[in-house]
Amino acid sequence: MKILLIGKTGQLGSDILKNNTKHDIFAPDRNELDLSNSIATSDIVKKVKPEVVINTAAFHNVLLCEKEYAQAFRINCLAVRDLACICKEMGSWLVTFSSDYVFNGKKMSAYLEDDTPSPLQIYGITRLAGEYIASSTAPENAIVIRTxxxxxxxxxxSKGGNFVDQRIKDAKINQRIEISCEQIVSPTYTEDLSLAVLKLIENPKMECGIYHLVNEGACSWYDFTKAIYEIMGIEIELTAVNRHGLDNGIRRPLYSALANTKAKRMGIVLPHWEDAIKRYLQEKY
Ligand SMILES: NC(=O)c1ccc[n+]([C@@H]2O[C@H](COP(=O)([O-])OP(=O)(O)OC[C@H]3O[C@@H](n4cnc5c(N)ncnc54)[C@H](OP(=O)(O)O)[C@@H]3O)[C@@H](O)[C@H]2O)c1
Incomplete structure (x- = not known):
């Protein structure tokens, strides 16, 4: 298949490129394809003529989205509309990503693909708008993967390093660390996610709509941090704190673990998060 991949320098984009063995992937960098530029974006899609566009790019620094809301809306919603328009016109699939932050976390158990979203902050609102605009613009071509x-x-x-790398850096300069224990999430290794995305687009039963692709299981950021330090053999005083989902005045969902039910029916399941974090630490450190 001919694929146009957007976001090749990112965590997920780089793993999709690394794990691809079958497809002809054209992966421009941001200088060649900037999603802020509608005309350049559709020109490149027209030129490449892909069967699938995979858009892993986003404006996803949650705090910055509150300040730079116009740019957040531009990238997370309007650029998705641009891609959906051109994919519909060309009969290509659009595979684009969204977030657990479309939910408010009040369900207090893992969210299913068809649960009702209700975001708590600008970031989540722009992601939900991106989901709606993808499915309303190209109802038969658009696939939204929440992770x-x-x-x-x-x-x-874009976030100054991922959560795992930040905790390892923290441990080098601190003897005591406080981590929030109230938010329950599905931490996900992009190695596993990239393989699942490739399996999904290769599956002849793939249908448009929303999918949840995450490592199995759920934990708090505190539990996740504890696992990281245990696996790495790092001895540190780790304290669980309840910040009630608040971060610099921004509300975050208290329970935003996602349940994969739709892709699972197609045989696509990611390993458990405890297995994933061990492999990541072994690979990187
Ligand atoms: N990271 C998370 O914890 C998380 C959680 C839930 C959902 N997601 C979603 O999963 C997807 C992949 O996330 P990730 O962690 O792999 O992202 P990432 O590592 O931050 O990578 C983002 C990629 O998008 C590119 N990009 C950003 N703005 C762009 C623009 N205007 N035009 C073209 N390219 C642009 C970046 O290019 P540069 O290198 O040039 O900046 C980079 O290649 C995103 O949709 C993200 O929101 C992520």
Whole structure:
């Protein structure tokens, strides 16, 4: 298949490129394809004529989205509309990503693909708008994959490094660390996610709509941090704190673990998060 991949320098994009063995992937960098530029974006899709566009790019620094809301809306919603328009016109699939932050976390158990979203902050609102615009613009071509808590070898530079790498850096300069224990999430290794995305697009039963692709299981950021330090043999005083989902005045969902039910019916399941974090630490450290 001919694929146009957007976001090749990111955690997920770089793992999709690394794990691809079958497809002809054209992966421009941001200088060649900037999603802020509608005309350049559709020109490149027209030129490449892909069967599938995979858009892993996003404006996903949650705090920055509150300040730079116009740019967040531009990338997370309007650029998705641009891609959906051109994919519909060309009969290509659009595979684009969204987030657990479309939910408010009040369900207090893992969210299913068809649970009702209700985001708590600008970031989640722009992601939900992106989901709606993808499915309303190209109802038969658009696939939205929600995922959660990504970490990958390339590191997540837009957030100043991913959660795992930040905790390892913290441990080098602190003897005592406080981590919030109230938010329950599905931390997900982009190695596993990238393989699942490739399996999904290769599956002849793939249908448009929303999918949840995350490592199995759920944990708090505190539990996740504890596992990281245990696996690495790092001895540190780790304290669980309840911040009630608040971060610099921004509300975050208390329970945003995602349940994969739709892709699971197609035989696509990611390993458990405890297995994933061991492999990541072994690979990177
Ligand atoms: N990270 C998480 O915890 C998390 C959680 C839930 C959902 N997700 C979603 O999963 C997807 C993949 O996340 P990730 O962690 O792999 O992201 P990432 O590491 O931050 O990578 C983002 C990629 O998008 C590119 N990009 C950003 N703005 C762009 C623009 N205007 N035009 C073209 N390219 C642009 C970046 O290019 P540069 O290298 O040039 O900046 C980078 O290649 C995203 O949709 C993300 O929101 C992530």
């Amino acid at each position: 959660c808590g990504l970490y990958g070898v390339s590191g997540g530079k």
